[in-house]
Amino acid sequence: LTTELMMVIAQENLKAHIEKEKEKEALKDLINPLQVWIASASAPACYHLIPILTSGEVFGMHTEISITLFDNKRAEERLEALVTETRELASPVLRSVSICTKVEEAFRQAHVVIVLDDSTDQEVHSLEDCLRSRAPLCRLYGYLLENNAHDSVRVIVGGKTFVNLKTVLLMRYAPSIAHNIIAVALGVEGEAKALLARKLKTTPAYIKDVIIWGNISGNNYVDLRKTRVYKYESAIWGPPQYSHPVLNLIFDSEWLKKESVAILRNLTATGKQFRGILAAHSISTTMKYWYHGSPPGEIVSLGVLSEGQFGIPEGIVFSMPVKFENGTWVVLTDLKDIEINEKIMTRMTSDLIQEKLVALGEVIDFQPYKSGNLLDVMFYWAAIKTVLKHLL
Structure with missing residues (x-):
């Protein structure tokens, strides 16, 4: 047999072996x-x-x-x-x-x-x-x-x-x-995409790479610096893979800095939108990504144990940007220009640290972080009322 023919036979044998192993795995699953x-x-x-x-x-x-x-x-x-x-x-x-x-x-x-x-x-x-x-x-x-x-x-x-x-x-x-x-952090991510889509008069599915930092059901930060919108009707129209940075399309800085933040914080504090359908979708989508991988090139938000990435204190679970691949997730520490303002980071981490200490009995009283911002104080008390309502 010639070397070339032997290589062809070897490749066919390997292919047959792989198919046989896949059949075995399928039968095992059954x-x-x-x-x-x-x-x-x-x-x-x-x-x-x-x-x-x-x-x-x-x-x-x-x-x-x-x-x-x-x-x-x-x-x-x-x-x-x-x-x-x-x-x-x-x-x-x-x-x-x-x-x-x-x-x-x-x-x-x-x-x-x-x-x-x-x-x-x-x-x-x-x-x-x-x-x-x-x-x-x-x-x-x-x-x-x-x-x-x-x-x-x-x-x-x-x-x-x-x-x-x-x-x-x-x-x-x-x-x-x-x-x-x-x-699971995709519920908060979905709320943010829906809010942006209403503002831009587009579909939430066309908005990608919203990053949720921090406490999923409490003090968090919705980061739009990497967020892009696809298939957006504007003066510049490109192929399906063409996108616009969202921050280049929203000129209302007052809405971005105050109104949108207040709306999203209210949703988090009251849990009004996070009922059965959104919760189920967020959980199942996260699980699907875990098993089959997230869409290539997309940023996904996930609550994982901090190991000091991005300057986050170790030992707390913190929502951060990841991608899923090969049955696990990878924190996207190589993303550029996503440094978190120290004040924002302190606001998010201090509450998470105190929650853990109070739950473990190491601290008696919970002292919420106070930035002097009335919005922060209102959000904190709304969250407390909601929690008590659910548990009483």
Whole structure:
């Protein structure tokens, strides 16, 4: 045989081997479905999340899943109704759906755990009580994740109350999988895109690279310095990949600096827009990126544990720019011209640090950062009222 012919045969053999291995993996997935657990499954977001998970959009049409709805005993009747509706979807990727109300059995062999907003049985009278009430549940979840879940379990925390805090507490109490616990920031990102789209009279999907810094459900900073809009009708029109910097199109500096900031802070503080649909979409999209990668070249916001990037203090969960690839995420530390003003950074980090210290009992009273800005004070008190409303 000639060398050239041998090379052709070798390539064909390699191709056949790769295809055979893929078939084996597909068969293995059919035998062992992906175990997906949803904690606090009686939350409104779960109702909208299940159809997305069972559509095949998140994990792929060749991956079967088994869903377990985990909540307390009082929610059992509601969960039973949810199980019935889920089965009636007749999804080709859904192997089974079941309920778990026994704490000791939670997260058994879980590959994916989605943590939604939780309720509390405790009577709370102050913000400090709210913060401290998060620790016992996160400690319990951490223990269960360490002892019951699969070694490579992926945990995604979504919701509208104390998202960063719950994520960092789960990392503390489940240290062996801390690198696989993340917080969803796409909801805030979506709110910002919708607001910009209304201002520019375009579609939110055409707006890319909005960066959310800081506390996902609290003090955060919506950074538009890298934000671009595609397919925008203007004097300059280009191919589909052509885009305009958003800041070059909005000439109303008063709107940018004050009105838009106030609107977004109000949405974060009240949680009015972050209900079932947006929460479910944000969680499922983040999970899809985690498994299949984010769109090439796009910036995604994600709550991850700080290791000192961008001058952020270590040991807190902070939303920052990332990209997803190869089953993990990479913080985009090489982005240029995104330095954060020291005052803005202090405003975001001080509250996150204090939330953690109060929750762990290391500090008794929460002292919010005060910049002297009336807007900051109003935002802080609105956030407290919303939290108490949800937990009382």
